[in-house]
Amino acid sequence: MKNILITGGAGFIGSHVVRLFVNKYPNYKIVNLDALTYAGNLENLKDIDQSPNYKFEKVNLLDADALKTVFTTHNITDVIHLAAESHVDRSILSPLDFVYTNIVGTVNLLNTAKEFWKADLTKHLFYHVSTDEVYGALGETGLFTETTPYSPNSPYSASKASSDHFVRAYAETYHMNTVISNCSNNYGPNHFPEKLIPLFINNIINKKPLPVYGDGLYTRDWLFVIDHAVAIDTIFHNGKINETYNIGGFNEWKNIDLIKVMCKQMDAKLGRSIGESEQLITYIKDRPGHDRRYAIDATKINKELGWKPSVTFEEGLAITIDWYLQNTEWLNNVTSGNYANYYENMYAGR
Numbered sequence: 001m002k003n004i005l006i007t008g009g010a011g012f013i014g015s016h017v018v019r020l021f022v023n024k025y026p027n028y029k030i031v032n033l034d035a036l037t038y039a040g041n042l043e044n045l046k047d048i049d050q051s052p053n054y055k056f057e058k059v060n061l062l063d064a065d066a067l068k069t070v071f072t073t074h075n076i077t078d079v080i081h082l083a084a085e086s087h088v089d090r091s092i093l094s095p096l097d098f099v100y101t102n103i104v105g106t107v108n109l110l111n112t113a114k115e116f117w118k119a120d121l122t123k124h125l126f127y128h129v130s131t132d133e134v135y136g137a138l139g140e141t142g143l144f145t146e147t148t149p150y151s152p153n154s155p156y157s158a159s160k161a162s163s164d165h166f167v168r169a170y171a172e173t174y175h176m177n178t179v180i181s182n183c184s185n186n187y188g189p190n191h192f193p194e195k196l197i198p199l200f201i202n203n204i205i206n207k208k209p210l211p212v213y214g215d216g217l218y219t220r221d222w223l224f225v226i227d228h229a230v231a232i233d234t235i236f237h238n239g240k241i242n243e244t245y246n247i248g249g250f251n252e253w254k255n256i257d258l259i260k261v262m263c264k265q266m267d268a269k270l271g272r273s274i275g276e277s278e279q280l281i282t283y284i285k286d287r288p289g290h291d292r293r294y295a296i297d298a299t300k301i302n303k304e305l306g307w308k309p310s311v312t313f314e315e316g317l318a319i320t321i322d323w324y325l326q327n328t329e330w331l332n333n334v335t336s337g338n339y340a341n342y343y344e345n346m347y348a349g350r
């Protein structure tokens with residue numbers, strides 16, 4: 001019997017992890033802890049929120065007393081920590097939010113777990129979900145492995161790198177059982193439309209400009225979000241204690257090539273003439289500190305734990321686009337209100 005605290009479960013990746021665990025493990029209690037920031041949306045979980053093994057706690061990671069209450073109330077045995085400020089562009093606008101949630105929040109959570117589990121730390125696992133962005137940028141060749149030195153370039157990746165170091169330090173110093181995974185760019189249903197793929201799907205639907213940063217030749221390694229959730233499940237149950245696992249899609253795309261595939265698929269699905277959406281492409285001023293290329297070597301998780309992505313990029317993208325076309329109410333709800341102001345500020349004058 002496990003009582004697992006999943007943080008950030010109302011967000012994009014967290015909601016897929018919560019759904020997977022709630023449905024696959026009826027004997028576990030899954031407690032979703034989330035502050036419901038602009039990125040958190042309980043609508044993401046409405047299909048499972050009545051399940052008997054699911055509980056939601058609206059708590060901020062910065063509130064140490066509330067964290068302690070959650071651990072006590074639910075007798076938490078393990079943690080899967082996803083809650084974070086997660087968007088590079090926002091981190092450029094307000095880095096301190098990232099320091100508070102990603103660094104201070106993670107240390108608060110580590111302290112709470114360490115104290116609550118102190119009778120026998122070896123019986124519990126603290127799983128920290130991180131990003132490949134901690135490794136910095138690659139040139140035209142090479143891949144990030146688990147031993148690539150950290151070299152973060154944005155306030156977001158610097159805050160995630162710091163949180164990874166704290167998790168590592170708690171394993172060394174206090175002998176907590178931890179595991180860290182560093183994953184490449186995710187895409188899929190429920191993705192907040194400020195990141196490339198959902199933003200462009202939304203803009204194509206609404207015939208708005210597609211703002212391509214710089215020369216559009218930046219490269220990312222894309223992974224379907226449900227494959228990430230399955231990787232987290234695999235590592236949680238079978239990963240070696242105090243190890244790091246890189247998770248990636250073996251799926252590199254230059255932004256402009258990926259955007260053209262999206263435009264083609266969407267023209268076909270929307271009954272528009274082929275080439276219509278490509279005309280919305282607008283090159284704008286580059287992001288400061290823009291990392292040229294990310295690419296993951298996922299050999300370790302593949303060889304040691306047998307995990308690999310289950311869908312091709314074209315399949316995953318088609319599922320994703322269909323989901324957004326069928327969930328216009330979700331999209332309208334998240335793009336109204338504060339997000340409209342953010343969008344104006346971010347792209348005005350570029």
Ligand code: NAD
Nearest residue numbers: 008010011012013035036037039040060061083084086186
């Ligand atoms: P997200 O922004 O969609 O979700 C983050 C969630 O955390 C939201 O529900 C939000 O309400 C919650 N949250 C934020 N601050 C909080 C606080 N102070 N206290 C409690 N809850 C808080 O992010 P995501 O894309 O789902 O990413 C989840 C995790 O995976 C993050 O740690 C991120 O660094 C990591 N990651 C993301 C990607 C990606 O492509 N999105 C890739 C690799 C790793």
Ligand code: TYD
Nearest residue numbers: 088185194195196197211212213218220255
């Ligand atoms: P993003 O989805 O923000 O993820 P990350 O920065 O974490 O990789 O961006 C993916 C790529 O797309 C990145 O190279 C920046 C680029 N991009 C644009 O060209 N235009 C946009 O409007 C956005 C949001 C991103």
